[in-house]
Amino acid sequence: MKTITKIIATSAAVVALFFTTNANAQSSPKLGIGIIGGIPTSDGYNVALGADLRYQFDIDKQLSIPVTAGYTRFLAKDFTVGNVTYDGVDFGYIPVKAGVKYFFNDSGAGAYGLAELGAGFGTNEGSGTSFVYSPAVGYAWSNGLDLGLKYEGLARDGSSTGYVGLRLAYGFNL
Numbered sequence: 001m002k003t004i005t006k007i008i009a010t011s012a013a014v015v016a017l018f019f020t021t022n023a024n025a026q027s028s029p030k031l032g033i034g035i036i037g038g039i040p041t042s043d044g045y046n047v048a049l050g051a052d053l054r055y056q057f058d059i060d061k062q063l064s065i066p067v068t069a070g071y072t073r074f075l076a077k078d079f080t081v082g083n084v085t086y087d088g089v090d091f092g093y094i095p096v097k098a099g100v101k102y103f104f105n106d107s108g109a110g111a112y113g114l115a116e117l118g119a120g121f122g123t124n125e126g127s128g129t130s131f132v133y134s135p136a137v138g139y140a141w142s143n144g145l146d147l148g149l150k151y152e153g154l155a156r157d158g159s160s161t162g163y164v165g166l167r168l169a170y171g172f173n174l
Contacts, residue, residue: 046077096132
């Protein structure tokens with residue numbers, strides 16, 4: 001699984017680089033800073049919290065190529081066996097993704113759909129690298145605010161986890 005994850009992450013970076021060099025010269029790239037809160041899909045965790053940076057290349061008013069990196073942490077639940085309570089183990093990872101963002105109108109703002117793929121580099125000892133996928137829908141205002149509803153999944157060695165979350169961000173032209 002490590003090799004396929006590296007191939008996908010490298011391919012996504014190459015595609016993003018290709019579109020960067022061929023993007024319309026009239027549009028400036030954008031940088032967004034976001035915070036994320038979510039509900040994990042695995043029973044062992046209470047909440048998912050994160051932050052990210054998103055660099056976005058506009059192909060035209062409706063189509064963009066985002067490249068996103070950040071940090072996400074799953075906060076673990078404590079669990080009880082008999083009369084003894086144990087602390088759960090949090091899980092952290094660094095997602096690095098590239099994708100496609102499509103605005104449903106031609107203004108470059110408003111409602112959009114987003115799909116990203118990449119790699120999640122675990123920060124816990126022995127956690128390794130996971131394949132990351134993240135579909136989302138959201139709304140971007142022309143003043144730079146962006147609110148998105150997303151699912152982010154991680155798959156590694158036949159197992160998977162993820163979260164459903166909200167991303168609140170502010171983006172600005174570079």
